[in-house]
Amino acid sequence: MQxxxxxxxxxxxxxxxxxxxxxxxxxxxxxxxxxxxxAFMSADIKFVKEDRIVFATQGANLRFKALENxxxxxxxxxxxxxxxxxxxxxxxxxxxxxGAENLSPRTEVEDRKLKKRPASCRLACQALVNGPVxxxxxxxxxx
Numbered sequence: 789m790q791x792x793x794x795x796x797x798x799x800x801x802x803x804x805x806x807x808x809x810x811x812x813x814x815x816x817x818x819x820x821x822x823x824x825x826x827a828f829m830s831a832d833i834k835f836v837k838e839d840r841i842v843f844a845t846q847g848a849n850l851r852f853k854a855l856e857n858x859x860x861x862x863x864x865x866x867x868x869x870x871x872x873x874x875x876x877x878x879x880x881x882x883x884x885x886x887g888a889e890n891l892s893p894r895t896e897v898e899d900r901k902l903k904k905r906p907a908s909c910r911l912a913c914q915a916l917v918n919g920p921v922x923x924x925x926x927x928x929x930x931x
Contacts, residue, residue: 809904814929834922835859836885849873850891851912854925861912861925873913881905883927891917905919905929 791832803830833853842857850851862870866879873880878901884891888908895914896923902909 831890831917832920833917834886834920836922836924838925846918848917849913850882850910850915850917850921850923853917854912855922859925863926871913875901875911875914878902878911881909881927882912882915883920883924884908884910884915885924887919887921890917890921892916892918 800856817875831846831848833844833850835842835854836865838859840857840859842859844853851861857882861880861882863879866877870879871877871910875895875897881902883906885908891910892915894910898911898914906926912923915917
């Protein structure tokens with residue numbers, strides 16, 4: 789007499805999960821190797837004036853990470869009239885003192901809004917962080 793485990797159809801369906809374990813494991817979010825890979829895709833953002841380091845995932849928006857962590861980007865007028873991160877007002881200016889190569893390229897909006905500022909200045913709302921960077925918030929305007 790044949791038992792369920794000896795039945796070929798049952799054996800295939802019964803061991804299907806075990807047979808596919810390696811491929812299932814590769815797409816599982818709880819995969820230990822996946823978490824190790826994502827750990828390497830993080831970026832440290834050092835806010836110099838505040839003497840704080842914020843951890844962000846690669847590709848995070850600089851403005852969002854600053855505000856999320858209680859870092860004040862805006863002067864008084866900027867607090868009253870900022871555009872909410874759409875690159876329209878130019879009030880979230882930061883100076884990148886280290887790691888500028890770890891940010892996304894400067895946008896056309898930044899070129900227009902920051903033409904009287906040093907090349908190291910960025911709009912936090914337009915900058916995506918891809919690696920370690922040091923930032924000075926509310927930099928003085930150059931004359």
